[in-house]
Amino acid sequence: MIRQRLVAGVDSSTQSTKVVVCDAETGEVQRSGRAAHPDATEVDPNLWWAAFTEATSGILDGVEAIGVGGQQHGMVTLDEAGEVVRPALLWNDTRSAGAAEELVTELGGPEAWAKAVGSVPVASFTVTKLRWLAEHEPANADRVTRVVLPHDWLTWRLTGELVTDRGDASGTGYFSPAESVYRTDILERAFGGRSPELPRVLGPADVAGQTRDGLLVSAGTGDNMAAALALGLGDGDVVVSLGTSGTVFGVCPTPAADASGEVAGFADATGRFLPLACTLNAARVLTATAAMLDVDLAGLDRLALAAEPGAGGLTLLPYLDGERTPNLPDAAGSLHGMRRSNMTPENLARAAIEGMLCGLAAGLDAVLAQGITPRRVLLIGGAAQSAAVRAVAPDVFGVPVVVPEPAEHVALGAARQAAWALTPTGQPPAWPEKTSVVLEGSAPGQGAEIRQRHLDLRALVHHVPARVFQDARSTNAASSTHQSTNTDFQSPSPNSREDT
Ligand SMILES: Nc1ncnc2c1ncn2[C@@H]1O[C@H](COP(=O)(O)OP(=O)(O)O)[C@@H](O)[C@H]1O
Numbered sequence: 001m002i003r004q005r006l007v008a009g010v011d012s013s014t015q016s017t018k019v020v021v022c023d024a025e026t027g028e029v030q031r032s033g034r035a036a037h038p039d040a041t042e043v044d045p046n047l048w049w050a051a052f053t054e055a056t057s058g059i060l061d062g063v064e065a066i067g068v069g070g071q072q073h074g075m076v077t078l079d080e081a082g083e084v085v086r087p088a089l090l091w092n093d094t095r096s097a098g099a100a101e102e103l104v105t106e107l108g109g110p111e112a113w114a115k116a117v118g119s120v121p122v123a124s125f126t127v128t129k130l131r132w133l134a135e136h137e138p139a140n141a142d143r144v145t146r147v148v149l150p151h152d153w154l155t156w157r158l159t160g161e162l163v164t165d166r167g168d169a170s171g172t173g174y175f176s177p178a179e180s181v182y183r184t185d186i187l188e189r190a191f192g193g194r195s196p197e198l199p200r201v202l203g204p205a206d207v208a209g210q211t212r213d214g215l216l217v218s219a220g221t222g223d224n225m226a227a228a229l230a231l232g233l234g235d236g237d238v239v240v241s242l243g244t245s246g247t248v249f250g251v252c253p254t255p256a257a258d259a260s261g262e263v264a265g266f267a268d269a270t271g272r273f274l275p276l277a278c279t280l281n282a283a284r285v286l287t288a289t290a291a292m293l294d295v296d297l298a299g300l301d302r303l304a305l306a307a308e309p310g311a312g313g314l315t316l317l318p319y320l321d322g323e324r325t326p327n328l329p330d331a332a333g334s335l336h337g338m339r340r341s342n343m344t345p346e347n348l349a350r351a352a353i354e355g356m357l358c359g360l361a362a363g364l365d366a367v368l369a370q371g372i373t374p375r376r377v378l379l380i381g382g383a384a385q386s387a388a389v390r391a392v393a394p395d396v397f398g399v400p401v402v403v404p405e406p407a408e409h410v411a412l413g414a415a416r417q418a419a420w421a422l423t424p425t426g427q428p429p430a431w432p433e434k435t436s437v438v439l440e441g442s443a444p445g446q447g448a449e450i451r452q453r454h455l456d457l458r459a460l461v462h463h464v465p466a467r468v469f470q471d472a473r474s475t476n477a478a479s480s481t482h483q484s485t486n487t488d489f490q491s492p493s494p495n496s497r498e499d500t
């Protein structure tokens with residue numbers, strides 16, 4: 001009998017740690033675990049270690065290799081003794097927005113940044129957090145000897161090795177994805193003239209080291225790169241992930257350098273590139289709206305699905321945690337178009353879902369403008385489980401939407417990387433693609449109208465340059481979301497369907 005080989009993958013994301021143990025040959029999940037993180041934008045990394053320990057408890061028996069995917073950008077600072085200097089500042093902490101503006105100007109403007117590191121930094125990027133630290137907590141800054149990212153820190157706890165990968169390094173703002181080198185000159189400029197030690201950048205199938213128990217540890221990567229690896233993205237595949245962050249990304253052979261700042265030109269976990277747009281407001285817009293309406297998430301779905309598309313004219317700009325794309329770190333949300341006739345819980349629930357998705361749709365436009373011709377949108381992340389999100393997304397995005405079988409895609413991608421490191425070959429192991437449901441819209445005309453209202457309101461309230469929405473979709477209009485078995489993406493049936 002052939003012995004089953006097992007690998008594990010970890011997603012240390014904003015709200016929790018999730019772990020899957022998979023068959024190394026097929027990717028089939030055998031066991032899983034999870035543990036919550038604190039709800040804060042600065043977190044002691046030791047709490048991630050505690051969550052990792054809890055989530056892996058009792059499930060790693062027989063596992064040969066493990067990989068860690070983690071929330072991007074977080075600033076983890078270590079002192080001479082390897083102790084954490086201060087709680088990590090996370091990707092969604094906006095206090096370094098002023099530092100970001102300073103740095104953009106100092107380096108010669110957005111074009112110079114896009115050319116140097118593929119991205120124009122906003123408050124999410126590590127480099128801006130380091131500038132903030134140098135300016136606001138000089139005593140802490142003086143103690144910093146090493147700077148790492150959340151996944152690097154967990155890999156270091158597992159192996160004792162200070163390593164990272166191209167994918168996560170590309171979110172620092174001091175690494176060039178195109179050249180695959182650190183820009184320590186930029187780090188020095190940001191951090192008071194000195195460059196702390198940085199993790200060594202490993203290749204996609206490299207081994208980081210071993211745990212005390214002898215598990216091989218792969219390089220790990222950022223959570224979005226890990227999800228891309230799990231899904232095995234091909235030409236024209238664009239992912240929309242609805243977790244704490246909303247992200248839109250595809251995989252390309254050439255680097256992006258978008259001076260508008262809407263798209264970050266990251267690297268992926270396979271040696272390619274990963275243009276990505278990110279919003280600060282995704283799944284939690286729905287939890288906040290549900291709490292306000294005193295319903296659970298299923299109740300929010302029921303309310304939203306009972307309203308007409310367009311929410312009776314209500315438009316929500318859901319900038320509840322400030323916003324990153326567009327870059328409005330101090331913004332608050334706005335609800336517009338209220339009349340006595342439309343102020344119902346149903347319309348508010350619908351406006352929350354439409355508003356969240358319109359933010360992602362603007363990101364989708366920006367990512368597609370990098371030269372991706374969309375074949376389909378793959379919808380993942382916690383809020384992809386929402387029935388109302390599934391009903392609204394195809395109309396707002398204007399392309400066929402595919403929902404892969406529910407899975408922890410980041411953890412799966414990290415496990416796939418671990419399997420790759422265990423048996424290094426030119427390509428990641430060919431795990432079979434899972435079944436997915438294909439959704440198409442029911443009200444494409446209204447989708448365009450909803451998009452336009454959202455764009456107009458952004459322009460009105462936040463002076464984001466006004467745009468006329470162009471629906472790229474064909475005229476193949478009326479459709480619904482029933483199941484069928486048609487599997488042709490190129491000439492979609494008007495119904496939703498199972499696909500593999
Ligand atoms: N059925 C659902 N409808 C709406 N939101 C959901 C649903 N299921 C989970 N979520 C939300 O998804 C989020 C968690 O998603 P996840 O992708 O794990 O986030 P993260 O990776 O940022 O920690 C939570 O905010 C949760 O409320």
Ligand SMILES: O=C(CO)[C@@H](O)[C@H](O)COP(=O)(O)O
Nearest residue numbers: 013014071072091243244245
């Ligand atoms: O900042 C980004 C991407 O640039 C975020 O996508 C973070 O990587 C956090 O992801 P989630 O925890 O929301 O999945």
